[in-house]
Amino acid sequence: MSDPIDFYFDFSSPYGYLASARIDALAARHGRRVRWNPVLLGVAFKAMGSAPIAEVPMKGEYSRRDFARSARFHGLAYREPSHFPIATVAAARAFYWMRDQDDAAAKRLAHALFEAYFVRDVNIGHAGEVVAIGAAVGIDPVPLKAALEDQSLKDRLKREIEASIGRGVFGSPFVIADGEPFWGVDRFDQLDRWLETGGF
Amino acid sequence: MSDPIDFYFDFSSPYGYLASARIDALAARHGRRVRWNPVLLGVAFKAMGSAPIAEVPMKGEYSRRDFARSARFHGLAYREPSHFPIATVAAARAFYWMRDQDDAAAKRLAHALFEAYFVRDVNIGHAGEVVAIGAAVGIDPVPLKAALEDQSLKDRLKREIEASIGRGVFGSPFVIADGEPFWGVDRFDQLDRWLETGGF
Numbered sequence: 247m248s249d250p251i252d253f254y255f256d257f258s259s260p261y262g263y264l265a266s267a268r269i270d271a272l273a274a275r276h277g278r279r280v281r282w283n284p285v286l287l288g289v290a291f292k293a294m295g296s297a298p299i300a301e302v303p304m305k306g307e308y309s310r311r312d313f314a315r316s317a318r319f320h321g322l323a324y325r326e327p328s329h330f331p332i333a334t335v336a337a338a339r340a341f342y343w344m345r346d347q348d349d350a351a352a353k354r355l356a357h358a359l360f361e362a363y364f365v366r367d368v369n370i371g372h373a374g375e376v377v378a379i380g381a382a383v384g385i386d387p388v389p390l391k392a393a394l395e396d397q398s399l400k401d402r403l404k405r406e407i408e409a410s411i412g413r414g415v416f417g418s419p420f421v422i423a424d425g426e427p428f429w430g431v432d433r434f435d436q437l438d439r440w441l442e443t444g445g446f
Numbered sequence: 447m448s449d450p451i452d453f454y455f456d457f458s459s460p461y462g463y464l465a466s467a468r469i470d471a472l473a474a475r476h477g478r479r480v481r482w483n484p485v486l487l488g489v490a491f492k493a494m495g496s497a498p499i500a501e502v503p504m505k506g507e508y509s510r511r512d513f514a515r516s517a518r519f520h521g522l523a524y525r526e527p528s529h530f531p532i533a534t535v536a537a538a539r540a541f542y543w544m545r546d547q548d549d550a551a552a553k554r555l556a557h558a559l560f561e562a563y564f565v566r567d568v569n570i571g572h573a574g575e576v577v578a579i580g581a582a583v584g585i586d587p588v589p590l591k592a593a594l595e596d597q598s599l600k601d602r603l604k605r606e607i608e609a610s611i612g613r614g615v616f617g618s619p620f621v622i623a624d625g626e627p628f629w630g631v632d633r634f635d636q637l638d639r640w641l642e643t644g645g646f
Contacts, residue, residue: 290504293503293504294502294503294504294505295502295503296496296502296505302494302495302496303493303494303495304490304493304494304611304614304616305494305496305616305617307614308614308616308627308629311627312629312633315636315646316636318646319635319636319639319646411504414504414507414508416504416505416508417505427508427511429508429512430632432630432632432633433512433632435519435635436515436516436519439519446515446518446519
């Protein structure tokens with residue numbers, strides 16, 4: 247059985263949201279599973295000396311238009327969040343905590359978090375919102391709330407981010423399939439052909 | 447008759463090269479013409495506080511792999527230039543000089559310049575190479591050589607670049623169709639649908 251495809255994303259990334267709606271189906275067409283790995287891009291941005299795209303002169307204005315247009319192009323609901331970008335520490339921690347227990351539940355949580363942030367304009371930067379969104383998809387809020395304050399979960403996220411940097415992940419979405427890196431939902435056509443052909 | 451589609455690019459941009467091989471055919475499918483506009487991205491990079499992608503930590507390594515893979519994906523020859531990126535002042539000036547006389551000849555020159563740089567590893571940063579490449583596609587080297595040293599052509603390129611900045615052009619390739627901006631050859635799918643539907 248082949249290794250899973252690694253899907254890296256930041257919960258505050260619009261392109262990560264678009265990718266999250268397509269990655270599992272794309273992989274499944276090739277009989278592959280996907281491991282989801284939320285990261286915080288701030289660390290990579292520091293290494294690159296760069297800033298979130300929406301804060302860059304010229305590129306920022308374009309990107310806001312492109313977020314919305316790309317969502318329409320892919321047939322996905324999208325509303326520009328009032329607070330953007332945000333720190334998605336709590337969302338990422340909650341995801342890993344859930345993934346360790348139940349991968350399918352973690353993905354349901356991730357979809358719900360993306361939808362809350364990019365469709366209903368809920369500020370998922372707040373841990374309270376993350377817990378509430380979890381509850382709405384069937385995750386017991388009591389242990390989740392406790393876990394979010396636990397040092398071991400904080401350390402866990404740090405290690406995941408360090409590992410992603412070590413693998414060259416610098417953007418969202420970022421997919422690594424059989425060692426080959428693909429940055430951007432606009433590389434899904436190449437990813438698709440790569441999985442089909444085993445490389446080109 | 448509708449306005450032409452504006453295609454902006456830097457002669458030292460690999461994605462600009464890939465786009466140059468496809469843009470005219472894409473537009474023609476929708477009965478549209480394309481106006482080609484070489485620019486020097488250094489000016490926009492200064493405004494954004496950014497650097498050429500290949501010089502950015504993490505992103506640089508990825509991008510070199512992506513240039514070659516994207517070329518294979520699009521079925522185009524590609525060899526990483528020994529000198530990259532380069533200042534393409536002479537190439538851009540030569541293009542505008544030719545465009546004012548004969549648009550088709552200017553496009554032939556552009557294709558030949560891209561092919562020289564990205565397939566045959568010729569350093570088109572040298573004015574002498576630009577003139578020689580022009581000669582090979584039937585452009586008289588004597589008036590071209592003289593034009594490249596003329597102040598009015600230097601001013602002309604400056605004005606074109608200023609105008610592109612004014613229209614929000616910050617990358618290569620960059621297409622503006624009926625006021626709508628598209629950055630990247632990976633937005634050609636959206637451009638194609640936009641021209642088909644008149645907007646989505």
